Amino acid sequence: MTPQLIATCWVSAGDTAPGLPDETSPIPIEERIELIAQTGWSGIGLVHHDLLQARRTIGYAELSRIIREAGIDIVEVEFLNGWWTTGAERAESDIQRAELFEAAKALGARHIKVGAGETDNPLPLSTMASAFADLADEAAESGIRLALEATPFSHLRTTQEAVKVVTHSDSPAAGLMIDIWHTHRSGLSHDDLWDVVPMDRVFAVEIDDGHKDVVGSLFEDTINNRAYCGEGDFDTRRFIRRTLDAGYKGPWGVEIISAEHRSLPVAEGLKRAYETAMNCFPSTVNAR
Template structure:
C-alpha cells in the first residue's frame, strides 16, 4: 500500500485515512441504520479540508450513493476533492451457511462492486460477534474461498481480529490469513484490537508477518479489558479515545510499526460517544491532529 507524506516543519505527516466512523457523524456500528446523517458532498469536503489523504465508507452509505448519484459521480467527488485513498467496509459472515450466507453474499457483491468502481485499496473484513468462536480450521477454509474470489476481481482484503468475534486475537487472524495462498488475503492491524486482545506493542511485530499486512489503524482507549462480548462491543463502539489520549501509548505503537517496516497509509478509527457528539468537521480536525502528534518528527512515509 502506498502512502504519502507532507512536510510541516520538522514533522513529515503520513497519509492518514479518515475511516468511515471517523467522518460519519452521529452514527455507530451495528445500529439499525448505519447510514451517515451527513450528506456525502459535505462529508467529502470536510475530509479533504482537514488534511486527510483517504476516506472510508461503510456498506449502507455505499449502497445509498450507488442508488442515488451513482458510483461514477461519487468517485469523481472524491478524486476532485484531492482524496487519493478509498477503503470500503465491512465484509462479514463469510463463514456462514443458509439464509445468513445468502444475505452475506449480497453484501459481499455490493462491496466488491463498490471497491472496483471507486478504485478502493482494500475492503475491511471481520469475524462477527461470537460467544463461542468457531474452530480456526473452519474459518481458514472459508476465508481462503472469499480471498480467492477477491483475487479474481483484483481486490485486497484486510481481515481484523476483534476480541468479541470468532477471531479473538491477532494471532488467530494471522493463522487464518496465512493458511491462504491468495494474494488478496491480508491483515488489518488495529491498535485497539491488539491492546484489548492483550498483545503488547513490543510483541505485535513478532506475531504479525509484515508481508501480510494490508492496513494499519490507530486510535486510543481505556485501560480496562471487559470480560463479556457485550462489554467489549460497548467499549469498542462508545469509549474509544483520540490518539494519545488513552492508555495504549499509541505513539509507541506507531514507532514500533514504522521500525518494523510499515510504509503504508494509516487509518484513524475513532468510534465513541464523545466523537459522535462533536460537529463532524470539528471531530475530523481533532482526530487528524491527535493522530499526527503520535508520529515521530523524523518519520518519512514511503
C-alpha cells in the first residue's frame, strides 16, 4: 500500500514558524487544503492559532466539510503545552487545552500533539507523569487521543522519558509521538529505538531529516534547519525501514520546519516535501 502521509502544520503554513507570538499561517485555510489535496497528501495538520482563526471565520463545521470534500481523511491538531504547570501559566494552558479539545472533536482529529515545553531545568519525571495521567484521563472522557513528543530541549528530553510518562497512565488516550528529528538528536539510534518504545503506545510517527552539526541552540536548529527526507545525515530511509519492521502501520507525518522550506511557494514546498518523503519508503511499500 502507498504510505499515508500527513502534511503537518508547518509544511503547508508558509512563512511562519513555531515559537512566534502569532503562529497563524498567512495562507488562507481553503487554499492550504486545496494545495495539500492536489499534491497527494492523505492528512492535514493545523496549529492552535490556525484553528482559532478558522473558528472565528468559517467555523469548524465548514472547515471539516472542506477538508473531507477535498479527499483528506486524516486531521491532527497541535500543540498542547503547559499541562504540568501551576498558577497563571496553568490557567493559560487550560484555555488552550479546552480550545484544542473542541477543535479535535469537531474535526474528528486522529490525535492532538502534546509537547513538554522548552527549559534548561527539567522537572522530575514523577511530576510530568502524574500531570500527563490526569491530562490523558480528561482526553479519554472526550474520546481524544494524545501523542506525547519528547524533545531534547524540554522537560522530557529523551524518548525513554516520554515512554515512562506515557506508560505511567493506563488511559487509552495516552500515546507517543515518535519524530526522527528528536530521537536522533537525543542520541537514540534507529536500530535501538524500537527496543525501548512499545509499539502499542505509538499513536503517531513523524519523518524529516537533518544535518550532523547543530546550528545555534537545539530549538533554533529544529525550527530553522530541518532537511527534506533523504537530503540530510539522519538516514530517513533506515528509520522508516526499522519502523516498518517493528510493525508500525499508521500514517506518517512529514514535518519539514526550515528557513528554506518557508521561503518556497507553498505548492512547491508541499510537492517537494511529499516527493522526498515518498522516495524514502521501500519500493515494496510505495508500490501503486
